[in-house]
Amino acid sequence: MKVLKINKDDWANGLKKLGESCRLLGPLKDGEFHNFKELGQGELPDFNFRNTRLSPKSIVYPQSEKMFDYTLDQNDPNHNILKEAEKDYSPQVVLGIRPCDAKALSLVKLNFDTPEYQDTYWLKRFESTTLVGLACHNPCSNCFCTSTGTGPFHPEALDMLLVEDNDQFLAQILTEKGEAIAKTAGWSTEAGSDAPAQITAMKEAAEGRMTSFISAENLKNKSAMEIYEDPYWEDVSFSCINCGTCTYLCPTCWCFDVQDETCGNCGIRMRNWDSCMYPLFSLHGSGHNPRGQKLQRVRQRFMHKLKYFLDKYDEGIQCVGCGRCVRYCPVNIDIRRVCELMNRSEACPVTI
Numbered sequence: 644m645k646v647l648k649i650n651k652d653d654w655a656n657g658l659k660k661l662g663e664s665c666r667l668l669g670p671l672k673d674g675e676f677h678n679f680k681e682l683g684q685g686e687l688p689d690f691n692f693r694n695t696r697l698s699p700k701s702i703v704y705p706q707s708e709k710m711f712d713y714t715l716d717q718n719d720p721n722h723n724i725l726k727e728a729e730k731d732y733s734p735q736v737v738l739g740i741r742p743c744d745a746k747a748l749s750l751v752k753l754n755f756d757t758p759e760y761q762d763t764y765w766l767k768r769f770e771s772t773t774l775v776g777l778a779c780h781n782p783c784s785n786c787f788c789t790s791t792g793t794g795p796f797h798p799e800a801l802d803m804l805l806v807e808d809n810d811q812f813l814a815q816i817l818t819e820k821g822e823a824i825a826k827t828a829g830w831s832t833e834a835g836s837d838a839p840a841q842i843t844a845m846k847e848a849a850e851g852r853m854t855s856f857i858s859a860e861n862l863k864n865k866s867a868m869e870i871y872e873d874p875y876w877e878d879v880s881f882s883c884i885n886c887g888t889c890t891y892l893c894p895t896c897w898c899f900d901v902q903d904e905t906c907g908n909c910g911i912r913m914r915n916w917d918s919c920m921y922p923l924f925s926l927h928g929s930g931h932n933p934r935g936q937k938l939q940r941v942r943q944r945f946m947h948k949l950k951y952f953l954d955k956y957d958e959g960i961q962c963v964g965c966g967r968c969v970r971y972c973p974v975n976i977d978i979r980r981v982c983e984l985m986n987r988s989e990a991c992p993v994t995i
């Protein structure tokens with residue numbers, strides 16, 4: 644594998660060149676936190692962060708997006724015809740995405756790119772995006788990515804992986820897209836032959852700093868109904884206030900709602916993120932709601948992430964261990980504890 648050495652001056656100059664041909668996005672300080680934003684001309688991403696508060700999923704899958712325009716004006720020859728909204732699929736480069744969040748995109752792709760159904764909005768944006776990862780030297784205390792098939796230096800789903808090494812980056816080129824942006828940016832200095840060993844040593848050190856883990860090895864073999872009927876769901880869901888924070892922050896949550904918004908004779912059809920934690924999420928047109936109670940909604944979230952997804956795709960659980968839902972749930976509901984309960988071979992009531 645090719646490893647380049649990029650010093651900080653070359654980094655800044657390369658981004659300037661890259662910015663001439665594509666949109667650049669990266670983590671920037673946003674109040675007390677960091678979030679991914681489009682970089683202004685000459686602006687550098689701020690890598691002085693652990694991870695962003697919001698996951699970068701909105702880069703490929705906006706929180707709200709217009710799908711169609713329509714008019715209800717009977718005199719307009721196009722009345723009642725949905726006209727596809729124009730979209731921007733020009734190339735974009737995401738700088739500094741953490742390996743867990745990149746892996747999350749590959750899990751979401753399993754749902755948005757199937758033989759029966761392709762979500763063209765999501766796919767076109769994904770295809771026009773180049774992912775430049777940033778290895779994590781100091782994982783947060785509630786990250787558990789090494790238990791979920793990824794890790795602080797995990798290359799899957801990335802086009803390039805940057806490893807910060809004092810005043811330079813070691814950049815692993817992982818795909819043709821990665822190769823192409825390195826060329827455009829003018830990053831061509833190959834690192835010495837000891838670079839792979841150096842990266843491996845830093846990776847092992849970072850993994851050694853992980854303090855949080857989950858066990859999910861029994862989930863595959865347990866029956867869904869057995870877990871569904873386990874006695875702990877009342878305890879697990881008791882304090883949930885159905886705020887939806889966990890699902891909005893999660894890089895692997897993909898649910899959306901489609902709504903028509905009409906003003907006078909003009910209208911737009913939107914798709915907006917939705918959350919299985921909201922009571923309206925599963926309300927049927929008939930008025931029946933199969934998940935009208937909090938317990939049912941909380942159970943659905945964990946069953947989907949840790950059991951249904953695993954059974955359907957056989958690609959592990961639908962969680963990359965980024966720890967966001969653990970950090971920001973206002974009532975401290977912790978997926979690690981819930982996974983522990985679900986994974987137990989013997990069900991026993993444990994208070995969360």
Ligand code: SF4
Binds near residue numbers: 883920971973974976
């Ligand atoms: S963040 Fe916590 S309280 Fe809010 S919906 Fe999720 S589990 Fe419930």
Ligand code: SF4
Binds near residue numbers: 965969
């Ligand atoms: S479920 Fe929680 S820890 Fe897992 S990927 Fe989503 S936000 Fe991160």
